[in-house]
């Protein structure tokens with residue numbers, strides 16, 4: 001819960017800063033002197049990265065070296081976490097682990113590959129405690145509304161409440177390994193508590209299509225997805241990542257981390273949360289048909 005910074009109990013302090021502004025990052029780090037830095041910042045929507053490739057390269061790719069340089073220039077002792085992504089594997093077939101070759105299929109995936117290697121390079125070149133967490137899709141009720149899981153669970157809530165009838169979708173055949181974000185954040189923290197810096201995959205190992213996620217989510221609300229879902233080609237990507245299914249055995253062996261929430265349970269958690277959220281939002285709810293105009 002947010003506490004006013006004047007309150008002696010306040011423990012969370014927010015600062016302005018931007019990954020496109022390297023000088024500011026140096027000043028901030030020198031001032032805050034954090035023990036741990038988690039680089040979760042990016043233009044993170046894969047479909048949008050085809051519309052804004054240069055901006056994506058700047059924030060998702062070059063932004064990482066600005067932050068790594070800021071750590072180095074400010075001279076602080078800190079551990080560094082880089083949010084690498086299963087999107088780096090792209091066209092390489094599953095199961096994917098830390099030894100799987102990268103074959104990115106989007107400007108986003110390519111920018112993440114750059115960030116992965118530059119993080120590894122700073123570890124080797126400067127002895128920095130810098131790690132890559134290669135996370136497969138991780139979701140929760142806080143997920144952005146234009147990513148596929150939340151787009152579906154919001155629509156289920158709106159359709160159930162009679163506020164919406166149709167949901168327009170792209171490729172239903174894509175396979176993803178969707179886990180629960182709260183568990184993945186603990187995995188990220190564990191990576192920074194290890195004796196040695198290393199790179200780790202976090203995944204559930206599950207194998208579900210977008211169609212499966214639709215079916216589980218609609219069924220949970222007592223609805224038949226086929227009555228409500230329509231195809232719209234604008235949600236297709238110029239190049240698609242067909243299948244991502246992770247093998248997180250290294251994280252289990254070395255960090256004692258294992259996902260316990262699998263995709264079907266995750267879908268039900270998210271549907272329940274969106275049904276509750278809609279009840280609270282009432283007339284302020286923006287349905288997913290309106291969000292559709294955002295093209296993602």
Ligand code: G4F
Nearest residue numbers: 044046085086087136137146147148169170171174235296
């Ligand atoms: O939810 P998505 O947009 O996630 P995507 O592309 O897998 O990327 C997410 O996970 C990555 C980790 O692997 C992160 F690095 C990245 O930042 C992001 O968080 O799409 C999932 C799948 C895709 O195959 C997409 O083509 O769903 C398919 N899909 C089908 N219809 C759709 C839609 N995706 C979206 N966003 N909207 C649709 O209407």
